[in-house]
Amino acid sequence: MRRRPRIPPSPLPQRDGVDPVRVRLPLGEEWATVRDHLVARLAAGDGVIDGMLDAGSIVGADGRPVARDATYVPGMYVWFHRALPDEELVPFPVEVVYRDEHIVVADKPHFLATTPRGSHVAETALARLRRDLGIPTLTAAHRLDRLTAGLVLFTVRPEERGTYQSLFRDKRVTKEYEAIAPYDPEVALPRTVRSRIVKERGVMAAREVAGEPNAVSRIELLEQRGGRGRYRLLPHTGQTHQLRVHMNASGLPILGDPLYPVVADPGPAGDFRHPLQLLARVLEFTDPVTGRTHRFVSGRMLQAWSAYDEWPL
Numbered sequence: 001m002r003r004r005p006r007i008p009p010s011p012l013p014q015r016d017g018v019d020p021v022r023v024r025l026p027l028g029e030e031w032a033t034v035r036d037h038l039v040a041r042l043a044a045g046d047g048v049i050d051g052m053l054d055a056g057s058i059v060g061a062d063g064r065p066v067a068r069d070a071t072y073v074p075g076m077y078v079w080f081h082r083a084l085p086d087e088e089l090v091p092f093p094v095e096v097v098y099r100d101e102h103i104v105v106a107d108k109p110h111f112l113a114t115t116p117r118g119s120h121v122a123e124t125a126l127a128r129l130r131r132d133l134g135i136p137t138l139t140a141a142h143r144l145d146r147l148t149a150g151l152v153l154f155t156v157r158p159e160e161r162g163t164y165q166s167l168f169r170d171k172r173v174t175k176e177y178e179a180i181a182p183y184d185p186e187v188a189l190p191r192t193v194r195s196r197i198v199k200e201r202g203v204m205a206a207r208e209v210a211g212e213p214n215a216v217s218r219i220e221l222l223e224q225r226g227g228r229g230r231y232r233l234l235p236h237t238g239q240t241h242q243l244r245v246h247m248n249a250s251g252l253p254i255l256g257d258p259l260y261p262v263v264a265d266p267g268p269a270g271d272f273r274h275p276l277q278l279l280a281r282v283l284e285f286t287d288p289v290t291g292r293t294h295r296f297v298s299g300r301m302l303q304a305w306s307a308y309d310e311w312p313l
Contacts (some may be wrong), residue, residue, distance in 0.1 A: 003189060007022075008061040010022065010079055011059055011060070011062065011079060012059060012063075012079050013034060014221050015054060016127060016131065017128065017130035017136075018081075018084070018121055018127050019135065021082050021118070022079050023078050024076070025074055025076045025077055026074065027074045029074065031068060032071075033068070033069055033072055034058075034072055034076070034078065035050070035053055035066075035068050035069070035070070035072070048180070053065070053066060053067070053068045054068065054101065055202050058079070058080040058081075059078065059079055059080070060077070060078055061076075061077055075085060082121075084121050087119065087120065087121065087123040088269050089123060090109065092272075093109065094106050094108055094109065094125050094132075095107040095207055095299065096129075096133070097296050097298075097299075099133070099299050100290075102155065102287070102289050102290065103155055103287070104129060104153075104162060105152070105153055105283065105294075105296050106125060106151070106152050106153070107149075107150065107151055107298050107299060107300060108149055108150060108152050109149055109220040110147060110272070111275060112128075114152055115140050125152060126139070126140055128296070135156055137157065137158055138154050138155070139155050139158065140152060141154060141155050141161065141168065142165070142238075144280055145241070145276075146282060147275065147276040148276060148278025149275070151279060151280045151283040152280070153283060163289060164288065167288060168220075168238065171236070173283065173284070173285045175282065176234055176280075176282035177232045177233040177234075177278060177279060177280055178280070178281045178302060179233055179247060179302075180229070180252045180277035180279055181228070181229060181231060181247055181252040181254050182229070182252055182255075183227055184251055187250055189219060189220060189221045189261075191219050191250065192219075193216070193218075193261075194213040195208045195213055195246070196208060196209050196210065196212060197240070197242060197245055199240040199241065205241070205259045206241040207245070208249060208293055211271075214237060214239060215239040215245070215246065216235070217236065217237075217242060217243055217246040218233070218236070219231055219232075219247065226308075227276050228255070229254070229306065230302075244257055244260050244276075247260075250259050254276060254277055255276075255277040255304045255311070256275055256276045256304070274303075274311070277303070277304045277305075278302075279298060282298070284296070
């Protein structure tokens with residue numbers, strides 16, 4: 001079996017809790033210089049790559065700046081820090097629920113992305129925790145949607161990340177969510193919803209289609225107050241937006257959801273008044289490294305229930 005080439009360690013430290021970008025020059029391609037390839041590949045604005053090269057911001061595996069006329073070498077790695085986008089500060093803390101030498105369990109607020117992606121880079125739970133805890137090796141074992149609050153498992157040691165990720169892949173984690181949605185006495189509960197969900201690249205909302213089910217969720221009513229219900233949601237699979245899609249399909253769209261049943265105007269930047277009323281409440285598993293049995297419970301409360309009268313109908 002052909003072994004994959006070893007990836008050298010990054011010669012650049014993290015910046016604001018964010019890893020540098022690593023680029024491998026492809027095999028089977030011929031360019032005169034590293035600069036020519038980066039200009040074509042990264043599609044940066046005029047002069048951006050030249051400016052970074054002249055400033056010594058792009059380095060090789062030895063940490064030395066790559067010269068503007070450096071010869072293209074297939075398989076070579078280079079690193080650099082991207083310019084961080086202007087990000088809206090999410091004015092809510094990430095609470096650490098548990099920490100040992102192997103894992104960190106955090107209670108993420110609404111509106112904060114789990115890991116860097118797209119326009120959310122430094123303002124993410126991962127970047128914040130790396131900075132605040134001083135653990136540059138911290139990585140996420142799974143993800144929560146940016147709009148969903150609640151418990152997220154992070155790993156401390158890179159060599160153990162795959163072991164913890166396998167908990168989610170092999171469905172050896174019990175996850176329990178809580179949601180606030182309309183109450184409808186005509187909707188029979190509890191119920192288990194099975195459907196096939198697809199999420200297309202570039203399309204904000206996922207949708208149900210005909211075919212073999214790939215998403216299974218159990219919906220239970222915990223309590224009812226007026227026209228609202230507080231629901232326990234138990235996902236048996238992990239499709240994108242699964243709980244939001246299944247609640248909407250059941251006639252119980254989650255309050256504050258900007259995608260289901262219809263894609264709504266996102267509103268002005270910095271408006272954090274009415275978050276999606278979905279919370280990852282419980283995370284339970286047997287630690288595959290230490291053998292300990294863990295059960296973590298979020299301390300957050302959903303506003304549409306705790307501040308019932310202040311939440312719009």
